[in-house]
Amino acid sequence: xDFDLNRALNVLQTDADWIGLRQVSETTxxxxxxxxxxxxxxxxxxxGIMVEVLAKGQFGYAATNRLDQESLQAATDRAYAxxxxxxxxxxxxxxxxxxxxxxxxxxSPIQQPLExxxxxxxxxxxxxVCATLKVCEQIVKTTALxxxxxxxxxxxxxxxxxxxxxFFSINTDYGVTAQDGTVIQQRTDNGMFARCYQAGAEVxxxxxxxxxxxxxxxxxxxxxxxxxxxxxxxxxxLAPDQMMLQIHESVGHPLELDRxxxxxxxxxGSSFVKLSDFGTLTYGSPLMNITxxxxxxxxxxxxxxxxxxxPATREYLIQxxxxxxxxxxxxxxTRAGVPGVANFxxxxxxxxxxxxxxxxxxEPGDTPFEEIIxxxxxxxxxESNSSWSIDDYRNKFQFGCEYARRIEDGQLxxxxxxxxxxxxxxxxWGNLVQVGDRSTLGMYGTPYCGKGEPNQCIRVGHAAPxxxxxxxxxxxxxx
Amino acid sequence: MSFTDxxxDxxxDxxxDxDTDIGTWEGIFNQLCDRxxxxxxxxxxxxxxxxxxxxxxMRLNGGKVRQTGTVTDGALTLRLMADQRxxxxxxxxxxxxxxxxxxxxxxxxxxxxxxxxxxxxxxxVLPQNLGSSHAMYRGDLLSPQQAPQAILPAVQSADxxxxxxxxxxxRANRNSAGQQHWFATETFVLDYSMIAPSEKAVKATxxxxxxxxxxxxxxxxxxxxxxxxxxRPRRDVVPGRYRTYFAPAALADLVGxxxxxxxxxxxxxxGGSALGKLREGKTLxxxxxxxxxxxxxxxxxFNSHGEVAPEVLPILADGxxxxxxxxxxxxxxxxxxxxxxxxxxxxxxxxxxxxxxxxEAVLSALGTGLYLSNLxxxxxxxxxxxxxxxxxxxxxxxxxxxxIVAPIQxxxxxxxxxxxxxxxxxxxxxxxxxxxxxxxxxxxxxxxxRVPGMLVNAFxxxx
Ligand SMILES: [Zn+2]
Numbered sequence: 030x031d032f033d034l035n036r037a038l039n040v041l042q043t044d045a046d047w048i049g050l051r052q053v054s055e056t057t058x059x060x061x062x063x064x065x066x067x068x069x070x071x072x073x074x075x076x077g078i079m080v081e082v083l084a085k086g087q088f089g090y091a092a093t094n095r096l097d098q099e100s101l102q103a104a105t106d107r108a109y110a111x112x113x114x115x116x117x118x119x120x121x122x123x124x125x126x127x128x129x130x131x132x133x134x135x136x137s138p139i140q141q142p143l144e145x146x147x148x149x150x151x152x153x154x155x156x157x158v159c160a161t162l163k164v165c166e167q168i169v170k171t172t173a174l175x176x177x178x179x180x181x182x183x184x185x186x187x188x189x190x191x192x193x194x195x196f197f198s199i200n201t202d203y204g205v206t207a208q209d210g211t212v213i214q215q216r217t218d219n220g221m222f223a224r225c226y227q228a229g230a231e232v233x234x235x236x237x238x239x240x241x242x243x244x245x246x247x248x249x250x251x252x253x254x255x256x257x258x259x260x261x262x263x264x265x266x267l268a269p270d271q272m273m274l275q276i277h278e279s280v281g282h283p284l285e286l287d288r289x290x291x292x293x294x295x296x297x298g299s300s301f302v303k304l305s306d307f308g309t310l311t312y313g314s315p316l317m318n319i320t321x322x323x324x325x326x327x328x329x330x331x332x333x334x335x336x337x338x339x340p341a342t343r344e345y346l347i348q349x350x351x352x353x354x355x356x357x358x359x360x361x362x363t364r365a366g367v368p369g370v371a372n373f374x375x376x377x378x379x380x381x382x383x384x385x386x387x388x389x390x391x392e393p394g395d396t397p398f399e400e401i402i403x404x405x406x407x408x409x410x411x412e413s414n415s416s417w418s419i420d421d422y423r424n425k426f427q428f429g430c431e432y433a434r435r436i437e438d439g440q441l442x443x444x445x446x447x448x449x450x451x452x453x454x455x456x457x458w459g460n461l462v463q464v465g466d467r468s469t470l471g472m473y474g475t476p477y478c479g480k481g482e483p484n485q486c487i488r489v490g491h492a493a494p495x496x497x498x499x500x501x502x503x504x505x506x507x508x
Numbered sequence: 509m510s511f512t513d514x515x516x517d518x519x520x521d522x523x524x525d526x527d528t529d530i531g532t533w534e535g536i537f538n539q540l541c542d543r544x545x546x547x548x549x550x551x552x553x554x555x556x557x558x559x560x561x562x563x564x565x566m567r568l569n570g571g572k573v574r575q576t577g578t579v580t581d582g583a584l585t586l587r588l589m590a591d592q593r594x595x596x597x598x599x600x601x602x603x604x605x606x607x608x609x610x611x612x613x614x615x616x617x618x619x620x621x622x623x624x625x626x627x628x629x630x631x632x633v634l635p636q637n638l639g640s641s642h643a644m645y646r647g648d649l650l651s652p653q654q655a656p657q658a659i660l661p662a663v664q665s666a667d668x669x670x671x672x673x674x675x676x677x678x679r680a681n682r683n684s685a686g687q688q689h690w691f692a693t694e695t696f697v698l699d700y701s702m703i704a705p706s707e708k709a710v711k712a713t714x715x716x717x718x719x720x721x722x723x724x725x726x727x728x729x730x731x732x733x734x735x736x737x738x739x740r741p742r743r744d745v746v747p748g749r750y751r752t753y754f755a756p757a758a759l760a761d762l763v764g765x766x767x768x769x770x771x772x773x774x775x776x777x778x779g780g781s782a783l784g785k786l787r788e789g790k791t792l793x794x795x796x797x798x799x800x801x802x803x804x805x806x807x808x809x810f811n812s813h814g815e816v817a818p819e820v821l822p823i824l825a826d827g828x829x830x831x832x833x834x835x836x837x838x839x840x841x842x843x844x845x846x847x848x849x850x851x852x853x854x855x856x857x858x859x860x861x862x863x864x865x866x867x868e869a870v871l872s873a874l875g876t877g878l879y880l881s882n883l884x885x886x887x888x889x890x891x892x893x894x895x896x897x898x899x900x901x902x903x904x905x906x907x908x909x910x911x912i913v914a915p916i917q918x919x920x921x922x923x924x925x926x927x928x929x930x931x932x933x934x935x936x937x938x939x940x941x942x943x944x945x946x947x948x949x950x951x952x953x954x955x956x957x958r959v960p961g962m963l964v965n966a967f968x969x970x971x
Binding site: 066067069070071072073074075076077081087088089090091092093094095097104107108110111112114115118119120147148149152156169170206208211212213215290291292294295296298299379380381383416417418419420421422425427429447449451453479482483484485486506 | 563565566567569570571572573574575576577578579580581582583593594595596597598599600601602603604615618622625626627629630631652653656657660667669670671673699700701703707709711778779780784785788884885886887888889890891892893895897898899901918919920922947948949950952970971
């Protein structure tokens with residue numbers, strides 16, 4: 030870092046009641062190979078500072094990528110002018126209580142530093158992944174992508190905050206398209222971009238990666254001759270790599286307090302959850318325990334402080350099926366009067382923080398996988414998300430998966446293609462009848478949770494065990 | 509929207525409250541490029557791309573300001589090609605010539621180290637000089653200080669929620685073969701929902717290069733009268749197949765799906781296109797024509813490699829797939845002619861041809877069925893089958909005998925484009941609307957979709 034934020038802050042002139050500087054520097058390196066040939070090798074660096082001020086109870090911001098005192102002063106003046114000009118129209122009159130003093134540091138836990146990744150070796154591995162994915166001629170497309178992200182966050186404020194957080198993450202995505210005449214099937218490594226972790230080069234262990242590539246290719250071929258998922262109402266068992274999406278869309282987004290407060294009604298949408306539901310609503314069956322947990326080592330959205338400076342702690346949002354707490358920052362908690370979490374997060378220096386998920390996990394139960402399947406006479410088991418859509422109140426969803434198996438008399442049997450299911454959030458979670466034990470737990474993440482005006486894409490993590498739901502409408506494709 | 513190329517400095521005096529250096533960026537970009545190009549050796553080829561903006565964002569909820577501020581952002585991307593290999597690097601562009609030149613030259617050094625470690629790229633296409641372009645569209649925007657007073661008083665009697673985004677946007681591209689493109693525009697988008705107590709909403713945009721207070725206030729007034737019908741008791745429509753009218757914004761969302769694994773030639777070649785059946789001889793309705801049309805000047809015709817798309821490119825003509833979006837890499841790989849598509853081969857200036865149904869005859873032509881103003885959260889539910897699922901949203905109505913009866917409880921649909929753009933397509937309206945692209949991921953978007961309304965005689969709702 031070549032710019033001293035603390036010194037810059039001390040020199041800034043402003044009449045604001047509070048000022049904060051948030052610097053983000055991020056380097057993303059993406060390497061993408063298709064069918065054994067390089068498609069893209071790109072290093073993307075971004076760096077800038079968001080100046081945020083509080084004046085007359087209103088926050089104003091100005092973001093600049095010019096890291097010099099003169100530009101910061103100009104940004105401060107712009108932020109102040111915006112706060113003052115809009116104060117009479119403010120949604121809420123805030124105080125510095127929503128920007129508590131925060132001092133501390135965080136660094137992602139990594140075993141092998143990213144610098145150890147040699148460009149030529151990585152390109153060779155990705156090329157090998159493509160070759161391994163192509164288990165036969167019916168594989169018409171193979172892709173292998175690896176992305177490393179190094180992010181530095183620095184936050185200083187006029188009430189003494191000084192936070193430094195350094196994140197390392199690796200995102201990988203391997204996949205195939207298999208084709209037999211008009212039948213086309215996709216299979217990926219637990220769903221598109223699902224393998225995203227705060228981790229180091231250790232996640233690129235060649236043997237583990239190539240073993241998975243082999244299985245992805247084989248399963249894609251298996252799907253080509255598999256029958257369509259039947260149209261029926263049955264017991265549905267979801268693997269952790271689909272539970273991720275189910276939790277994200279039907280628990281995470283509806284619990285965001287800014288959605289409930291109406292901020293997102295012109296874009297991402299509202300929520301079926303009302304402020305009066307916190308502490309009272311039965312969200313799902315008693316087996317449902319959801320935690321907001323930004324403390325899990327290695328999960329994609331682990332951090333020590335959110336962008337308001339609130340220390341990040343693990344909290345139960347839903348315990349034994351009952352809704353306790355919302356995904357709301359200090360600002361939303363102040364506006365809504367309900368308990369929240371440390372989730373005020375901005376995608377980068379050029380966007381203001383809003384209420385986000387971080388790691389949102391379903392806590393494991395105590396049923397082993399074999400016992401879950403063994404107890405089901407008739408059902409469908411699905412893996413890996415391929416399609417997702419839900420309404421703006423987060424009620425009526427339809428999700429598709431890449432791969433399914435029939436469950437018959439307590440056994441996983443025939444492979445099924447184009448599995449889909451649909452449902453309504455509360456009913457669906459009410460039908461949660463079995464939750465897998467810790468041995469069934471899977472941890473995934475995505476860099477692509479979109480929300481906010483202006484729009485922001487943010488990293489979230491989701492860990493879940495295998496789960497079973499009764500009476501779910503499932504169906505297949507038509508072609 | 510009316511655009512005129514007046515070739516004048518973007519940092520107009522009208523806009524003096526935007527106290528930014530963005531108006532000086534063209535000169536700085538050109539000097540920086542010159543410095544970097546002179547550093548190249550004979551075997552090296554380079555494309556330099558600039559994106560930038562100075563934006564004022566004001567986020568509104570219930571007629572109040574939720575968050576507000578400005579963002580000045582720029583990014584410079586260098587794509588180095590040598591020895592049949594290529595790599596790219598992006599760094600901040602700040603408008604400070606010395607600092608940006610240093611970052612650019614550092615990137616060049618990084619790319620030179622990178623290339624020898626990469627495998628050969630068989631589909632590499634070297635930059636050419638196919639002619640340069642220069643377009644500047646000066647606007648008349650509200651300053652960040654004026655915007656609250658101009659917008660907020662007019663919307664106080666409604667639950668007005670959304671985003672106002674305004675300011676200059678830049679796209680530029682130069683290459684080592686000597687080609688230069690510059691595109692600058694000043695735009696604003698007020699993207700809003702006026703929400704009735706029933707939680708149904710009138711969703712609209714006011715977008716242009718010149719802010720007209722009277723036009724804005726008239727639009728708000730009109731929306732307010734539309735709100736009244738939204739407050740009638742809601743009608744629960746059971747899932748099933750219905751005659752359905754899609755207002756232009758709803759059709760624009762369906763057209764948007766074509767950018768996601770459909771009209772892309774690479775996706776067609778690699779088994780990832782929803783339009784694969786059109787290659788096997790199937791056709792859509794003769795009423796449906798879709799083209800890329802850059803004549804309105806809302807987006808640059810050049811892509812990130814500096815290639816210039818045809819001014820007009822028919823894609824679907826009378827239901828037949830006549831062209832696809834082909835970028836230079838895809839063209840080289842499959843031995844085709846490039847249509848100068850962008851990297852993802854997505855639509856940049858889509859336009860659906862109008863039909864014969866006058867807008868005032870829509871309700872009577874619909875008869876009994878659903879009138880959909882907007883859709884939400886579309887996804888392929890079976891891509892090779894062309895099947896799309898999604899939700900209805902905002903102002904959607906049950907219509908009986910040509911009369912609006914009531915707003916509906918939102919419905920989920922799941923239907924194949926081979927049906928609704930095939931035999932089930934009954935009519936398109938005579939009037940197309942411009943639906944601006946309001947995305948602000950990473951940066952503010954340019955352009956939009958020009959579409960009429962669409963009447964479909966049977967459309968499947970599932971939940
Ligand atoms: Zn999301």
